[in-house]
Amino acid sequence: MNASIRPSHKPGRTLITGASSGIGAEFARTFARHGHSLILVARRADKLEALAQGLRQQYGIAVEVIPQDLGQAGAAEQLHREVTQRGLAVDILVNNAGLLFRGTFPETRLAEQQALLQLNITVLTELTHLFLPAMVERGHGRVLNLASSAAFQPLPWTATYAASKAYVLSFSEALSIELKHRGVSVTALCPGFTETDMIAQQGAKTFKIPGVRNLTPAKVAEQGYAACMAGTPVYINGAVNRALVLMGQHLPRWLQRLSAEWFARAAMR
Structure with a gap:
């Protein structure tokens, strides 16, 4: 599942969604450090501009900023149109933007569930569909989709989030076969x-595996960059996460559900 990783593709222009903070901002720093020019997309223009200016000064790369709320209907097509009008070719698409809401499904507002599905699934799918044809025509390109170790099993109290990441995982693996x-x-x-701020919402308990240190955004981004450049179809960050996923895949479904309940209560409740 995790092949040896050797970056092999020359730097190109990379579009990163959700780039203003967390893993997205670290993706921007990582790709910039390796010489890639960037297109940074997020809602917060001030944070994007500050990040872009720092990257230009530190690494001497070209950085385009496109402030946009990808959660709005038609946002993916609008972004693609803006990139095209600026005359920019995208060599690498990093679908990083996403949402997470904690709580039982019936107690979480429907509007929040819909917003999560829109950003985690619909926008990711649309952007991939919009930017892939040019990559295929040129005969080179990369797509890096942010899934999660939650994609491998049901996860109560973040049911929609885990299900959305299962979609991202399955979708990405299928495309990797089609395009190889x-x-x-x-x-x-x-x-x-x-x-990240996503797992420490509104002063709630931070998600954490008991006795295991959480990953840092910088580490996730660096490993993600290496996996992307090597063309690795699936990369799971962290030895403990890899072990948990491997163990879960060998459990019968009824035992996997019990394990998921125990894990969720221990890590998130």
Whole structure:
């Protein structure tokens, strides 16, 4: 599942969604450090501009900023149109933007569930569909989709989030097969709990495996970059996460559900 990783593709222009903070901002720093020019997309223009200016000064790369709320209807097509109008070719697409809401499904507002599905699934699918044809035509390109170790099993109290990441994992693996002889790779990156604002919402308990240190956004981004450049179809960050996923895949479904309940209560409740 995790092949040896050797970056092999020359730097190109990389579009990163959700780039203003957390793993997205670290993706920007990592790709910039390796010489890639960037297109940074997120809602918060001030944070994007500050990040872009720092990267230009530190690494001497070109950085385009496109402030946009990808959660709005038609946002993916609008973003693609803006990139095209600026005359920019995207060599690597990093679908990083996403949402997570904690709580039981019936107690979480429907609007929040819909917003999560829109960003985690619909926008990711649309952006991939919009930017892939040019990559295929050129005969080279990369897509890096942020999935999660939650993609491998049901996860109560974040049911919709885990299900959305299962979609991202399956979608990415299928595309990696379709495109493997066309010069375009697709990678699903599957980190476990990472120290971001997303997992420490509104003063709630931070998601954490008991006795295991959470991953850092910088580490996730560096490993994700290497996996993307090597064309690795699936990469799971962290030895403990890999072990948990491997163990879970060998359990019968009824025992996997019991394990998921125990894990969720221990890590998130």
